[in-house]
């Protein structure tokens with residue numbers, strides 16, 4: 829019997845419009861500081877579905893950093909990643925961002941935080957495809 833090498837599934841991110849709008853509002857509120865949130869949803873067959881947000885406990889933010897101690901997080905399988913803002917306006921993951929990667933996806937929002945200012949990355953800093961769903965997932 830010959831086993832086919834498992835195809836590498838490209839990770840695709842789906843986010844509900846309500847969640848995206850919530851992220852943008854939160855980033856605008858925190859500007860000029862960075863804002864950080866935990867993404868809630870589910871992970872299935874290489875696809876990440878995001879339909880909720882959680883404000884992380886003990887988060888600390890400033891103009892160039894945003895973080896929270898992961899050790900305080902409950903092991904919740906619905907936590908699929910994080911989102912944070914880059915008030916500088918460049919949505920490129922920093923070394924620190926990749927170092928603090930949590931879950932399956934890291935979304936970075938660049939100012940001015942409009943609909944097209946969200947970018948999703950994987951653990952290695954590769955840009956992922958992201959679609960906005962108008963319906964509940």
Ligand SMILES: [Zn+2]
Nearest residue numbers: 912921922925
């Ligand atoms: Zn960052």
